[in-house]
Amino acid sequence: MSFELPKLTFSYDSLEPYIDTKTMKIHYTKHHQGYVNKLNAALENHPTLQQQSLDELLANIKTLPQELQIAITNNGGGYANHSLFWSIMKPNGGGKPVGSVAEKIIQTFGAFESMQERFNHNAKTVFGSGWSWLCVDKQGELQLLSTPNQDSPIMQALTPIMGLDVWEHAYYLMYQNRRPDYINAWWHVVDWDMVEQRYRLAIK
Ligand code: MN3
Numbered sequence: 760m761s762f763e764l765p766k767l768t769f770s771y772d773s774l775e776p777y778i779d780t781k782t783m784k785i786h787y788t789k790h791h792q793g794y795v796n797k798l799n800a801a802l803e804n805h806p807t808l809q810q811q812s813l814d815e816l817l818a819n820i821k822t823l824p825q826e827l828q829i830a831i832t833n834n835g836g837g838y839a840n841h842s843l844f845w846s847i848m849k850p851n852g853g854g855k856p857v858g859s860v861a862e863k864i865i866q867t868f869g870a871f872e873s874m875q876e877r878f879n880h881n882a883k884t885v886f887g888s889g890w891s892w893l894c895v896d897k898q899g900e901l902q903l904l905s906t907p908n909q910d911s912p913i914m915q916a917l918t919p920i921m922g923l924d925v926w927e928h929a930y931y932l933m934y935q936n937r938r939p940d941y942i943n944a945w946w947h948v949v950d951w952d953m954v955e956q957r958y959r960l961a962i963k
Contacts, residue, residue: 794837836909
C-alpha cells in the first residue's frame with residue numbers, strides 16, 4: 760500500500776482571486792506530491808507500518824523507530840495537513856460557519872469573529888513556516904493552536920477540522936511578504952459545510 764495525492768474537487772484557477780492559479784498548481788503538484796513521495800519512501804522498508812493508517816502513525820509517533828520519527832512527522836504531517844487543507848476550501852466559499860460547529864464556536868469563543876481573530880493571530884505569529892488550526896480535543900472541545908513546520912495536531916491527540924497553511928510557498932507568488940493579506944483573503948474560500956462534517960466526525 761502506498762499513499763497517493765488525493766483528488767482535488769476544484770480546478771487550480773477556481774480559488775482566484777484569493778489564491779492564484781500558479782500557486783495552487785505548484786502547491787499541489789510539487790509540494791504536496793513531494794510529501795507523498797517522501798512518505799512512501801520512508802515507509803518502503805517497513806511493511807508492518809504500512810498496514811497502519813496515517814492518523815495512527817502520527818498519533819503514535821513517539822513509538823515509531825527513531826529513524827522514522829522525523830520523516831513521518833515532516834512528510835506524514837505534510838501529507839495529512841495538505842489533504843485536510845484542500846478539503847476545507849472551495850470556490851465561492853466563505854461566509855460564516857454553519858450547523859453544530861457554528862453553535863460550538865459561539866459557545867466556546869463567544870462569537871465567530873472572536874474565534875476568527877484568534878485563529879488569525881496564531882496564523883500571523885507563526886515564526887517561519889507552519890499552520891494555524893481549529894481542532895477538537897478528546898473531550899470534544901474546540902482548541903485553537905499553531906504548529907511549526909508540518910507538525911500535525913494529531914501528534915498532540917487533537918483532531919484538526921480546519922487549518923491554514925502559512926508556509927511562504929502557500930502565498931508568496933501573489934502576496935510576497937504580506938501574510939496578513941493572504942490570511943484575510945483565505946476566509947473567502949473556506950468550505951464551512953466540510954468543516955461542519957469534520958466536526959461531526961470528530962465528536963462521534
Ligand atoms: Mn503547503
